[in-house]
Amino acid sequence: MKTLRSVLKGSLVGCIVAIITLLTIDSVRAYTNPARHLSIPERPVQALTINSSPDDVLALMLDSDQMWDTLEAEYQLTDFHSITGMSIKETQRFWLANRGEWARMEIDGENPSTFVRNATSIYRENRAKNIYSQEKIPGSVKYEEFNPREALRNNSNTIILHPFGKALPTGYYDFLFPTGIAQCLIINQATGLEDVKIIGEEIIAGRKAIIISRMPKNHLYWVDAQTGIILRAQFIGEAEHWQIQFEIQRIVFGEKIPESTFQFIPSKGVRRVTLSEYQSQDK
Amino acid sequence: MNKKMIVPALISFLIILTLGLPISGYAATGAWNYVNETNATYTSKSGPYTNVTTTGYPSTNMHAYKSTSREYGQPVNSMRWKCNMSTTTNYNYHLYIAIPFNTGTLDGTYRYYARNTVSAENFYYYLNQENYANVFVYLGWTQGTGGSTNCYVETNNIKYDGDVGIREFWIDHMVFWPNLSTTHPVKTWQ
Numbered sequence: 139m140k141t142l143r144s145v146l147k148g149s150l151v152g153c154i155v156a157i158i159t160l161l162t163i164d165s166v167r168a169y170t171n172p173a174r175h176l177s178i179p180e181r182p183v184q185a186l187t188i189n190s191s192p193d194d195v196l197a198l199m200l201d202s203d204q205m206w207d208t209l210e211a212e213y214q215l216t217d218f219h220s221i222t223g224m225s226i227k228e229t230q231r232f233w234l235a236n237r238g239e240w241a242r243m244e245i246d247g248e249n250p251s252t253f254v255r256n257a258t259s260i261y262r263e264n265r266a267k268n269i270y271s272q273e274k275i276p277g278s279v280k281y282e283e284f285n286p287r288e289a290l291r292n293n294s295n296t297i298i299l300h301p302f303g304k305a306l307p308t309g310y311y312d313f314l315f316p317t318g319i320a321q322c323l324i325i326n327q328a329t330g331l332e333d334v335k336i337i338g339e340e341i342i343a344g345r346k347a348i349i350i351s352r353m354p355k356n357h358l359y360w361v362d363a364q365t366g367i368i369l370r371a372q373f374i375g376e377a378e379h380w381q382i383q384f385e386i387q388r389i390v391f392g393e394k395i396p397e398s399t400f401q402f403i404p405s406k407g408v409r410r411v412t413l414s415e416y417q418s419q420d421k
Numbered sequence: 422m423n424k425k426m427i428v429p430a431l432i433s434f435l436i437i438l439t440l441g442l443p444i445s446g447y448a449a450t451g452a453w454n455y456v457n458e459t460n461a462t463y464t465s466k467s468g469p470y471t472n473v474t475t476t477g478y479p480s481t482n483m484h485a486y487k488s489t490s491r492e493y494g495q496p497v498n499s500m501r502w503k504c505n506m507s508t509t510t511n512y513n514y515h516l517y518i519a520i521p522f523n524t525g526t527l528d529g530t531y532r533y534y535a536r537n538t539v540s541a542e543n544f545y546y547y548l549n550q551e552n553y554a555n556v557f558v559y560l561g562w563t564q565g566t567g568g569s570t571n572c573y574v575e576t577n578n579i580k581y582d583g584d585v586g587i588r589e590f591w592i593d594h595m596v597f598w599p600n601l602s603t604t605h606p607v608k609t610w611q
Contacts, residue, residue, distance in 0.1 A: 141425055144423060144425035144426045144429075145425065145426070145429045146429075147426050148425065148426030148427065148428065148429035148430035148433070149429045149430065149432075149433040150433075151426065151430045152429065152430035152431060152432065152433030152434035152435075152437070153433050153434070153437055155430070155434050156433065156434045156435075156436075156437035157437065159434075274541050276541065276542045276543065276544045276561070276563075277542055277562065277564070277603060278542070278544050278560075278561025278562055278563075279544070279561075283603075283604055289559075295556055295557055296517065296556065296557040296558075296559055297553070297556050297557070297558055297559065298559050298605075299546075299548075299558060299559070299560065301561075304546045304547075304548070304560065304561075305544070305546065306547075307547060308547060309529075309530030309547045309548065309549035310549060311547075312549060312552050318552065318553065318558070319552050319553075321556075322552070322553050322554065322555075322556050325555075325556055326554065326555055326556070329555075331522060331554075331555055332554075354524050355524060355551070355554070356524065357551075373527050373551055375524070375525060375526065375527045376524065376525045376526070381527055382527065413543075413545075417532075417534065417545055
């Protein structure tokens with residue numbers, strides 16, 4: 139009986155010591171893990187300069203959508219093949235109002251298309267295929283719950299894309315809504331995976347831009363000093379010359395955009411199709 | 422403490438430490454508590470993918486899937502990640518994706534189509550994979566009762582914007598998380 143009691147007592151003591159040990163290990167690891175202690179930089183009160191810190195640049199990019207209400211922009215996408223020397227150019231035009239809730243986008247190139255989003259619907263038109271679709275705005279595109287700073291504080295490994303940006307039919311919306319890139323860089327800088335450096339400044343389309351490098355991805359971003367929007371981006375990868383460049387040609391902030399811009403009128407001769415049929419042909 | 426207590430104390434200490442350490446380690450470091458491809462809530466895959474590599478993120482949990490790289494003018498291909506679970510009531514399925522960190526050949530733009538039984542909440546998004554690495558990217562939610570026929574995420578290496586070079590398409594993990602709220606669940610990840 140005494141032996142059994144001793145064994146039980148011993149087991150209990152062992153359990154308690156093990157639990158205390160685990161809790162101690164947890165606390166130490168939690169304290170020392172850099173991703174758990176993200177320093178989320180505050181937005182600078184003044185426009186960026188060459189003397190700003192990389193954190194200032196990331197903070198402005200994080201809150202970039204707070205810095206404008208309407209904008210009109212024209213970007214040129216150039217995709218350059220370093221071996222063949224072949225390149226493709228495409229123009230993407232944006233009209234954004236209510237911080238991007240209302241949007242119109244027109245893409246030229248091989249697959250010319252129009253995208254319109256207003257208070258109730260999203261319209262897509264492919265002028266090469268002569269089709270268009272209309273859909274109600276899905277709940278995911280609502281802005282109310284978007285708070286990138288709180289999201290970073292709650293979970294330092296997940297980034298939240300801007301709801302108005304991600305619905306645009308381009309892989310380059312991140313440069314107009316750079317909050318997702320900023321979140322990714324804040325996290326990856328904290329863990330030492332990526333490094334951001336300020337390497338210069340330049341005037342692009344009449345706007346002052348601070349140039350930052352993103353290594354080892356080997357990307358360069360020209361960040362608008364006042365709004366945090368990316369005016370030019372170059373993906374260099376492992377090549378010696380950039381392979382993709384997305385560059386602003388013209389940008390205007392704060393001018394009233396006529397409401398008719400966000401009304402969709404189908405082009406002559408196009409037929410309406412379901413969204414899934416539209417997407418299956420939009421390749 | 423007498424000698425008879427020391428052996429059982431040591432054994433129970435070691436057992437609990439052995440069982441608890443990996444869990445506490447993951448929780449403390451914030452490593453992903455993945456709902457991965459073997460989990461009941463998600464998912465089976467169909468469609469072509471070239472290989473399953475061991476270069477994924479994180480290093481302790483390597484499951485990166487590389488879809489067929491695409492060159493200019495080549496056909497698109499898509500992978501369909503199906504839900505396994507179905508319910509009698511509607512849930513909001515929150516979509517997270519993780520892109521492995523990779524340098525070198527540039528990544529392309531993936532088109533994600535998240536579908537469930539409430540069609541009004543389905544969505545298409547284009548994501549330039551080159552911009553994100555080593556993090557989960559939250560894309561949004563769909564709504565419905567799940568099931569492998571009407572609930573899935575389709576990834577398509579559409580290269581929407583006129584790429585001319587070879588572009589790679591990676592996916593590390595994808596999570597389509599059923600939840601009653603439209604607010605994405607966060608706490609559970611750590």
